[in-house]
Amino acid sequence: MLLLGLTGSIGMGKSTTAKLFEEAGVPVYDADATVHKVYEGEAAPAVEAAFPGSTVNGKVDRQKLSAMVVNNADAMKKLETIVHPMLRSHQLRFLSDAEKSGAPVAVLDVPLLYETGGESRVDAVVVVTTAPEIQRERILARDNMTPEKLDAILSRQLPDAEKRKRADFVVDTSHGLDPVRQQIGEILRDVVKMPRRRS
Incomplete structure (x- = not known):
């Protein structure tokens, strides 16, 4: 089974x-959804112990936690040492299930793939991109998003141009869904011819 890393900056x-990879029949591991899951369950007690007041009713309150760790590299590191091993075991379970299902390709959807060195754990990387003005418009339309918050998020992410340069495949979402579906079809045709390269 070939493993595709899917990444791209916010928005x-x-x-x-x-979702379109899933629509094409590819198993997709969603790192963000898994974070939500562990925050609502297994990670909550350890996160509360490390960051008192960050949970409500036994679940991590993402806004409260975010206020405690954003712009604080040490706090962020502390949080990652708690959460990353849990996420890793979820990911390994996903890979094992995908392998057993006989899928030729699986996708790891990881927002900070390059920032966390995740490209060494996949065989090829797909970077999703769009025009900068479309990106800003999409993000600022979200609830609770401010230009300051956006800048803080972008400062933690590798610039889009750098991601595109390092990618094996680039998907541009500026022109609607059909061109994206077409690009996914081409990627799935090409990737099965590629050698496995994950470490």
Whole structure:
């Protein structure tokens, strides 16, 4: 089974692209959804112990936690040491299930793939991109989003141009869903001819 890493900066259309991979019959691991799941369950006690006041009713309150770790590299590191091993075990379970299902290709949808060195764990990387003005428009339309918050998020992400340069495949979501579906079809045709390269 070949493993595709799917990544892209905030507001690029990565979630939509992941759904279209699923639509094409590809198993997709959603890192963000898994974070939500562990925050609502197994991670909550350890996160509360490390960051008192960050949980409500036994679940991590993402806004409260975010206020405690954003712009604080040490706090962020502390959080990652709690959460990353849990996420890794979920990911390994997903891979094992995908392998057993006989799928020729599986996708790991990981927002900070390059930032966390995740490209070494996949065989090829798909970067989702769009025009900068479309990106800003999409993000600022979200609830609770401010230009300051957006800048803080972007400062933690590798610039889009750098991601595109390092990608094996680039999917542009600027022109609607049909061109994206077409690009996904081409990627799935090409990737099965590629050598496995994950470490």
